Amino acid sequence: MIRSIFEVFAFEVRRTLTPGRSVHWLALVLLPALLLWVVRQQSGHAMDVIQATWTIYFMVPIVSCMLGLLLWATPAVQSEQEGQTWIYLAVRPHGKFAVVLGKYLVAIAWTISAGLFSTTACILASQVADRERLWGTISLLVILSSLSYGALYLLIGVLFTRRGIVIAVSYTLIVELAVSLIPATVNKLTISHRLRTILADGMGLEQLRSAAGILFGEKGALQHLLILLAYTICLLIAALFVLRNKEVTMISES
Amino acid sequence: MISFQHVSKTYRTVIGVNDLDIEMPLGSYGLVGPNGSGKTTLINLLTGGLKPSIGKVRIFGCDPWSDRSVLKRIGLCPSSDVLYANVTGFQWVQYLTVLSGFSRKDAAQRARQCLQRVGMGDSMDRPMGTYSLGMRQRTKLAQAITHDPELLILDEPFNGVDPIGRFEIGNLLKEWTAHGRSLILASHILHEVEAVTKSFLLIHAGRLLASGKASEIQPMLVDIPQEVRLRGDGLAEVAKRIAAENWLVSLRFSPDRGDMFVAVKEPRALYRSLVELSRVAPINITGVHSPDGNLTAAFDALLKVHRGETA
Numbered sequence: 001m002i003r004s005i006f007e008v009f010a011f012e013v014r015r016t017l018t019p020g021r022s023v024h025w026l027a028l029v030l031l032p033a034l035l036l037w038v039v040r041q042q043s044g045h046a047m048d049v050i051q052a053t054w055t056i057y058f059m060v061p062i063v064s065c066m067l068g069l070l071l072w073a074t075p076a077v078q079s080e081q082e083g084q085t086w087i088y089l090a091v092r093p094h095g096k097f098a099v100v101l102g103k104y105l106v107a108i109a110w111t112i113s114a115g116l117f118s119t120t121a122c123i124l125a126s127q128v129a130d131r132e133r134l135w136g137t138i139s140l141l142v143i144l145s146s147l148s149y150g151a152l153y154l155l156i157g158v159l160f161t162r163r164g165i166v167i168a169v170s171y172t173l174i175v176e177l178a179v180s181l182i183p184a185t186v187n188k189l190t191i192s193h194r195l196r197t198i199l200a201d202g203m204g205l206e207q208l209r210s211a212a213g214i215l216f217g218e219k220g221a222l223q224h225l226l227i228l229l230a231y232t233i234c235l236l237i238a239a240l241f242v243l244r245n246k247e248v249t250m251i252s253e254s
Numbered sequence: 255m256i257s258f259q260h261v262s263k264t265y266r267t268v269i270g271v272n273d274l275d276i277e278m279p280l281g282s283y284g285l286v287g288p289n290g291s292g293k294t295t296l297i298n299l300l301t302g303g304l305k306p307s308i309g310k311v312r313i314f315g316c317d318p319w320s321d322r323s324v325l326k327r328i329g330l331c332p333s334s335d336v337l338y339a340n341v342t343g344f345q346w347v348q349y350l351t352v353l354s355g356f357s358r359k360d361a362a363q364r365a366r367q368c369l370q371r372v373g374m375g376d377s378m379d380r381p382m383g384t385y386s387l388g389m390r391q392r393t394k395l396a397q398a399i400t401h402d403p404e405l406l407i408l409d410e411p412f413n414g415v416d417p418i419g420r421f422e423i424g425n426l427l428k429e430w431t432a433h434g435r436s437l438i439l440a441s442h443i444l445h446e447v448e449a450v451t452k453s454f455l456l457i458h459a460g461r462l463l464a465s466g467k468a469s470e471i472q473p474m475l476v477d478i479p480q481e482v483r484l485r486g487d488g489l490a491e492v493a494k495r496i497a498a499e500n501w502l503v504s505l506r507f508s509p510d511r512g513d514m515f516v517a518v519k520e521p522r523a524l525y526r527s528l529v530e531l532s533r534v535a536p537i538n539i540t541g542v543h544s545p546d547g548n549l550t551a552a553f554d555a556l557l558k559v560h561r562g563e564t565a
Binding site: 091 | 301302303304305322323325326328330332334335336337338340341345349350352353354355357358397
């Protein structure tokens with residue numbers, strides 16, 4: 001099983017090394033940094049820490065990671081089904097599980113690598129003070145965001161093999177971007193609420209926390225980190241469970 | 255042993271297979287039926303891709319839906335095409351062999367051997383996007399046999415393959431069965447299956463219509479009512495002379511009157527009459543098209559017999 005997962009990972013990585021996908025990766029790395037560089041050039045001075053923190057947080061662990069994962073994790077099954085290759089994988093003893101877990105690993109590796117390079121480029125472009133702390137916090141958030149959103153989108157893709165990306169985008173806009181900002185207990189159910197809290201803890205944003213406490217969780221980044229990891233594991237198990245009991249066959253039947 | 259115990263599979267309101275009840279020892283079988291008859295559904299049930307709506311499927315004594323380990327003993331060459339354009343045939347077959355439980359080194363060796371065996375030795379390192387349909391079919395066959403399965407299931411393996419390729423693949427399959435290994439070959443073309451195996455399962459509209467050896471099925475098709483198409487000169491004369499025969503069911507001409515369609519209870523009687531007529535009347539028959547190779551017509555005829563519509 002483990003060997004099969006890593007074989008899928010290696011096979012998919014080889015397939016991703018195409019000019020088109022490399023340009024996509026580069027765009028995710030460079031676009032946020034380019035935007036920050038333009039902002040800094042127009043203002044004529046280095047960005048302050050809070051402004052840079054929120055801008056980089058929104059552009060990298062949230063938007064870049066989400067975009068990357070939407071395109072990589074969500075169509076894990078759909079792309080094989082459309083390419084008519086699913087049947088060849090599904091008739092291997094651990095084929096179904098190996099494919100989705102292998103593709104999940106590719107999705108998070110691709111997104112984390114783009115996110116870490118992008119974070120570095122953004123911090124260099126913004127010329128912000130306290131760079132090491134900001135880099136460490138945002139990098140942690142890139143990893144957590146990739147793991148948890150990757151698992152979420154994988155589950156959505158397994159549940160909805162036809163319109164997975166549309167549903168994942170709708171879910172993200174409604175739940176992760178809108179509901180997470182509602183000042184009520186319901187926002188604790190979202191990934192972005194946990195990420196925001198870890199960001200506030202990591203960067204010591206105490207003033208912000210006291211002004212808009214309900215938007216952040218309780219203090220203690222470790223607790224939120226563990227919740228996100230548990231959330232990730234639960235989502236992956238749910239995806240495998242759904243896949244185990246789902247009939248996914250060839251598109252054309254005779 | 256392959257066993258379908260009163261298996262039905264429905265897709266919402268559509269019936270894929272209907273009350274299949276078969277027990278057959280492992281061996282070599284042709285699964286024959288027109289397009290849309292339920293062959294692929296049956297194969298998906300056998301390989302655990304589908305769960306029966308009703309009934310039980312067993313292969314090697316296991317339920318393929320819940321016991322995935324049985325898949326190691328099965329090789330499947332589906333009818334669907336492969337669309338990994340930038341991956342070489344060798345990389346793809348090696349990849350699937352690793353997923354069957356082999357190490358990368360063993361998988362590479364097996365992949366090369368199998369690709370050479372199916373005649374892809376010279377092209378295995380080219381991207382599959384450059385392959386012809388026939389080359390893709392051969393590569394698909396290689397991935398099905400690379401883990402040395404006990405049962406090989408092929409769904410329309412001759413699609414797109416040139417005559418030489420058909421001959422070579424046919425020989426490979428004959429060699430496969432000659433070594434005592436099991437085979438299920440699904441096709442809608444009777445003579446292709448017949449070249450490989452003599453045992454048939456005839457499936458139509460999700461139902462098992464007939465099963466047995468070719469020698470048992472062919473006489474059934476000959477003696478049941480069939481529509482024969484005649485082409486040539488003097489067809490009107492033929493029509494006049496056979497009109498009163500008791501074996502004639504119906505008779506009609508094509509709009510240009512170049513073809514005549516004769517539905518008969520006993521095709522052999524028609525053929526005898528044509529020979530006799532050609533001696534005594536000014537007719538020149540240039541073409542006789544019987545439905546022997548046309549399974550849809552044969553199945554229609556069999557269904558009529560099953561429904562009691564004809565004697």
